[in-house]
Amino acid sequence: MDFDLTEEQSLVADNLTRLLKDRYGFEQRKAYKKDPLGFSEALWSQYAEMGLLGAAFSEQDGGYGGGAVERMLIAEAFGRSLALEPYMASVVLAGGAVKHAGSAEQRASLLGSVATGELRLALAHAERAAGWNPFDVATTATRDGSGFALNGEKGLVINGDSAQKLIVLARTAGGRRERAGLGLFVIDAGATGVLRRGYETQDGQRAAEIGFVNARVEDVLGDSEGAAGAVAATLDEAIAALCAEGVGAMSEATEITTEYLKTRKQFGTPIGSFQALQHRASDMIVALEQARSMMYYATMMASETDADARSRAMSAAKAQIGRSAKFIGQQATQLHGGIAMTYEYKLGHLFKRMTMIEMSYGDADYHLQKLGGGPSLFAA
Amino acid sequence: MDLSFTAEEMTFRGEIRDFVAKNLPAPIREKLSSGRHPSRDDIVTWTRILHGRGWSVPHWPVEWGGTGWTPVQLSIFNDEIQAGHAPESLAFGTSMVGPVIYTFGTQAQKARFLPHIADLTEWWCQGFSEPGAGSDLAGLRTAAKLDGDSWVINGQKTWTTLAQYADWIFVLARTDASVKKQEGISFFLCDMKTPGVTVRPIQTIDGGFEVNEVFFDNVRIPAENIVGKENKGWDYAKFLLSNERNGIARVGVSKARLAKIRRLAELPTYGDKPKMDDPVFRMKLAAVEVELKALEMTQMRVISAAGKVEKGKPNPMSSVLKIKGSELQQATTELLMDVVGPYALPFEPEREDGERWNEPSIGPDWASTIAPTYFNTRKVSIYGGSNEIQRSIIAKAILGL
Numbered sequence: 001m002d003f004d005l006t007e008e009q010s011l012v013a014d015n016l017t018r019l020l021k022d023r024y025g026f027e028q029r030k031a032y033k034k035d036p037l038g039f040s041e042a043l044w045s046q047y048a049e050m051g052l053l054g055a056a057f058s059e060q061d062g063g064y065g066g067g068a069v070e071r072m073l074i075a076e077a078f079g080r081s082l083a084l085e086p087y088m089a090s091v092v093l094a095g096g097a098v099k100h101a102g103s104a105e106q107r108a109s110l111l112g113s114v115a116t117g118e119l120r121l122a123l124a125h126a127e128r129a130a131g132w133n134p135f136d137v138a139t140t141a142t143r144d145g146s147g148f149a150l151n152g153e154k155g156l157v158i159n160g161d162s163a164q165k166l167i168v169l170a171r172t173a174g175g176r177r178e179r180a181g182l183g184l185f186v187i188d189a190g191a192t193g194v195l196r197r198g199y200e201t202q203d204g205q206r207a208a209e210i211g212f213v214n215a216r217v218e219d220v221l222g223d224s225e226g227a228a229g230a231v232a233a234t235l236d237e238a239i240a241a242l243c244a245e246g247v248g249a250m251s252e253a254t255e256i257t258t259e260y261l262k263t264r265k266q267f268g269t270p271i272g273s274f275q276a277l278q279h280r281a282s283d284m285i286v287a288l289e290q291a292r293s294m295m296y297y298a299t300m301m302a303s304e305t306d307a308d309a310r311s312r313a314m315s316a317a318k319a320q321i322g323r324s325a326k327f328i329g330q331q332a333t334q335l336h337g338g339i340a341m342t343y344e345y346k347l348g349h350l351f352k353r354m355t356m357i358e359m360s361y362g363d364a365d366y367h368l369q370k371l372g373g374g375p376s377l378f379a380a
Numbered sequence: 381m382d383l384s385f386t387a388e389e390m391t392f393r394g395e396i397r398d399f400v401a402k403n404l405p406a407p408i409r410e411k412l413s414s415g416r417h418p419s420r421d422d423i424v425t426w427t428r429i430l431h432g433r434g435w436s437v438p439h440w441p442v443e444w445g446g447t448g449w450t451p452v453q454l455s456i457f458n459d460e461i462q463a464g465h466a467p468e469s470l471a472f473g474t475s476m477v478g479p480v481i482y483t484f485g486t487q488a489q490k491a492r493f494l495p496h497i498a499d500l501t502e503w504w505c506q507g508f509s510e511p512g513a514g515s516d517l518a519g520l521r522t523a524a525k526l527d528g529d530s531w532v533i534n535g536q537k538t539w540t541t542l543a544q545y546a547d548w549i550f551v552l553a554r555t556d557a558s559v560k561k562q563e564g565i566s567f568f569l570c571d572m573k574t575p576g577v578t579v580r581p582i583q584t585i586d587g588g589f590e591v592n593e594v595f596f597d598n599v600r601i602p603a604e605n606i607v608g609k610e611n612k613g614w615d616y617a618k619f620l621l622s623n624e625r626n627g628i629a630r631v632g633v634s635k636a637r638l639a640k641i642r643r644l645a646e647l648p649t650y651g652d653k654p655k656m657d658d659p660v661f662r663m664k665l666a667a668v669e670v671e672l673k674a675l676e677m678t679q680m681r682v683i684s685a686a687g688k689v690e691k692g693k694p695n696p697m698s699s700v701l702k703i704k705g706s707e708l709q710q711a712t713t714e715l716l717m718d719v720v721g722p723y724a725l726p727f728e729p730e731r732e733d734g735e736r737w738n739e740p741s742i743g744p745d746w747a748s749t750i751a752p753t754y755f756n757t758r759k760v761s762i763y764g765g766s767n768e769i770q771r772s773i774i775a776k777a778i779l780g781l
Contacts, residue, residue: 002382009381012467069381262781278775292678293681
């Protein structure tokens with residue numbers, strides 16, 4: 001057991017941290033957010049040049065052969081900076097779906113362009129009526145000559161408003177919540193019959209609701225009825241990365257808060273000298289370390305081949321990160337007092353991002369319910 | 381980064397587990413797994429068995445009986461001891477005064493005391509807390525004065541765990557009242573048979589007799605029974621306390637208790653369904669398991685970093701382990717209360733002495749220890765530096781407040 005990074009991994013983390021320190025101050029972020037894309041295209045190209053976008057794809061797929069540890073390091077750094085670029089959407093979610101479901105040819109062509117930053121993908125898997133159940137899919141793909149026709153509505157497609165291609169989860173067979181009969185389809189976002197409504201999310205990111213009306217698609221990733229396993233593997237990797245992003249945001253919130261406690265004076269003394277506030281801040285450290293531990297656990301388990309064990313590990317990690325994030329966000333806000341309530345200050349935006357992470361891919365209660373009654377996390 | 385145990389570590393774990401399964405006497409295992417406390421004889425018996433294998437003080441320097449194991453191996457060992465329902469070693473000797481003696485003691489002290497700690501032919505207890513010095517330990521008033529070739533100790537210690545069995549006590553006492561309170565304390569070793577030492581038991585809310593008051597009335601001990609330098613005792617005490625906190629997460633104990641909770645919750649004790657079928661209970665159990673899994677990882681992070689920090693330097697992360705570890709120990713006892721339900725009520729302290737107790741139990745035969753365990757476990761967020769003290773340590777040492 002060791003927690004050390006390889007030299008290459010340290011280099012990835014250090015380079016990205018340095019870049020973000022330089023280019024992702026909170027004021028700079030405000031400017032990036034005003035771009036119609038909702039993020040900085042220049043930085044996106046820079047991430048590609050640094051090899052970040054292909055870091056976790058295999059060399060045959062056009063990447064650099066890394067995996068869960070690279071995704072963790074990148075997501076954690078982005079979490080600290082509240083980066084807006086579609087790393088999660090294009091690389092982890094949609095890229096992950098291509099990686100798990102696509103043929104060698106599809107992987108090489110699509111992931112190669114994702115890694116160079118030329119192609120931005122989004123994964124359209126969720127639906128409004130489904131809650132957090134990824135297999136509750138009503139959107140249909142019906143045979144139509146050599147291809148398929150897509151019909152239905154996808155929701156909360158992260159960065160779906162600016163993606164050039166969409167990976168769409170649709171039902172080719174079976175009942176609404178069945179795992180069998182699901183396929184993943186690759187469609188141009190501008191294709192006929194694709195209707196997108198883009199919007200901003202609570203945390204300053206972008207998403208889209210996307211309707212499909214007889215949208216014709218030729219390209220299916222692998223088996224058009226057997227994508228469920230690939231979807232599960234993809235979403236588990238996304239949960240692991242999201243946990244790391246959450247830990248990044250929590251670390252930043254804790255540091256900003258500590259700094260504030262040292263500098264803000266009331267009653268003629270720094271407020272960090274008050275024991276009531278010190279103890280709240282110390283409990284933030286406990287919550288943060290517990291979350292960080294589960295980030296490592298999720299990273300370790302993200303490539304577990306036993307899907308049930310992997311899914312349970314992700315539930316455990318997501319529940320811990322959700323609970324820690326809620327606690328840290330609320331405490332950090334309280335410790336700051338009024339300034340935390342203002343839109344212009346970074347802390348509130350960290351709190352909002354942490355909260356939206358909790359609301360994505362299952363909140364803590366959802367995952368605890370999933371775990372409840374199942375085998376112990378400590379099975380010998 | 382590789383967070384799985386290596387094949388060697390897995391083999392090592394298997395070896396320890398096997399040893400515990402084959403060598404722990406069955407009555408002791410049954411007693412501990414039912415939530416009762418080991419007797420003095422149980423602890424001595426098990427320590428001798430470990431000593432025979434060379435494992436009674438695995439974390440010590442090899443020349444004094446240690447094993448040379450890595451921090452990860454030591455952690456696996458503790459985990460397997462706790463999970464196998466074996467008595468833990470007597471920490472006052474093996475984890476507290478032992479390391480102080482081999483780190484700061486004279487060669488004569490090492491030779492005199494360490495072998496008897498290792499095989500538990502001498503039982504140690506801890507003379508730190510006083511009625512007026514709890515969290516403010518440095519405010520202690522027990523005093524020692526040099527008189528010819530003796531130190532003369534006067535004062536009172538309290539919360540002295542298992543002093544009723546002890547042969548020796550290590551004592552913090554004031555040797556200079558004219559300086560800052562931390563700078564006038566020394567560390568002494570005192571034979572409990574010395575005239576003037578009196579032990580008085582304190583009964584705790586669970587009905588048990590774990591802790592005592594110890595009185596010192598003109599107790600004369602040889603001058604050589606001071607450890608290290610005069611007035612440097614506070615440094616040794618801090619060293620000792622940070623060692624104490626390292627094992628304090630007690631992840632193995634909580635793991636064993638969760639396994640027991642799962643077993644009991646499957647029993648059709650009351651009503652038409654076992655407790656495990658209650659979705660609210662299942663969620664509470666899952667929440668505790670998740671936090672414990674996280675704590676296990678946190679502990680591994682601290683342990684794997686231990687090789688990289690200066691030896692003997694206190695790591696403030698041990699305060700994180702103490703807070704979360706104690707909270708989770710308490711949470712597991714609350715889950716046990718959920719499982720036992722109405723038959724938490726009968727109070728049967730005599731069942732603690734299980735060998736001689738022949739009466740049938742009033743409730744289910746596993747029920748009588750549960751409420752006492754719940755009450756007794758409230759101590760864990762109070763002792764070893766209360767959780768509030770730990771928060772203040774984190775605020776200072778980690779946050780820099």
